[in-house]
Amino acid sequence: MSASSLRVSAKRAAPRVMAMIQRGMATEKQIYNQMISTKNIQKITSSMKMVAAAKLKGDETRLKLAKPFNTWTTALREEPKLCEDATFEELPQKCLIVPFTSETGLCGGVNSFISKSTKRCVKALIDDGKDCNIVVVGEKGRSQMRRPLGEKILTSASGVQYPGSFALASSLSTEVIKEFKEGDFDALVFIYNHYLNPATYQQMYQVVSMPKNSSEGNFLVGYECDGEWDETVDSMYEYMLASQMFYCYMDAGASEQSSRMAAMENATKNAGEMIDSL
């Protein structure tokens, strides 16, 4: 038995020795093939970059229009704040967190930054003895946060069609409001990427408290109403939520495109360097 096993190991050793000799210097054909495939990858990333740049133009315009559409709500909610270095200590007892992420990948760091900020927010709330749940917007966020924060996620909205519209924001907000009322939360926390310019975006969080009854709405003291106060305010808050989600979605969308553009630019450059070195 030992003799046959020796023969088998000798047989196995032989091709290994042959392969080592072959692996020494790459043949010209192999270099050529590698150059071709890298060039193809470069073409793909370069075209992805141009598509992202074109989409970004559209997104920037939409965002510019969404902003004034949302300014009327500033009287009814807090200012958005930076996630970086935030302590989240001002958040109320029970929060529903809504992070905005993208559907597809290859977009640089947008989604991981949001996941990180969301994790930090959840941790800060739990450390403070508060409670929270999450409604994720975007497939990437869902898959990234599924494991670390799985039990906190109530539902997620994936397969969201690009580009967003107000109708989309309305249906998203209907879902969110349903979860909000069912869970009896105190406030909503939107976490999204705020678009600054084609090269920069920041993570922001936005707290929206919904007054439990109209007398609590401290933003609304002093206003008359020509209809039923409770009904009007209730509906108005829902509309405001849709408006706010619309704005966050547009902002996040523009950030995503700019990040994708940068990521593809880098990939194209790297591919170029690889080709040059071959």
Add this chain to the structure above:
Amino acid sequence: MTLNFSLPHETIYAGAEVSQVIIPGEAGEYGVTVNHVPIISQLQPGVLQIIHEDGGGETEKYFVAGGYALTHENSVTDVTCPEAVKLDDIDPDAVSKNYDTAKTAHASAELGSLAQAEAQIEMETNKAMGAAIGLTLA
């Protein structure tokens, strides 16, 4: 007074100085001029009139299907709607057709169902749109 009038896809007025705005609220139309008491109103389908300041005082009319109007203390009024259209841009034939389709849908829908409610909203909106351009729909 200052008017901010915006839609999700278009900012019609931002910080515009106007003389008066007539808003189709729940309790009927009301006019807002400078120093009006702060008020929140849910818009009904109807005509929003903007009267400009300059000598001629020309009136711009928009049909709005819904939305909110908030008048603040500093004589700033925010009007926000998902959709608004200038009266001149409304096609009377399209309005009658939509009204008739909605009416049939309303009649054939189950009593108290979501479909019936939606058809009713379509009917009311189209009827108001018709009334705005002088078309009487029954």
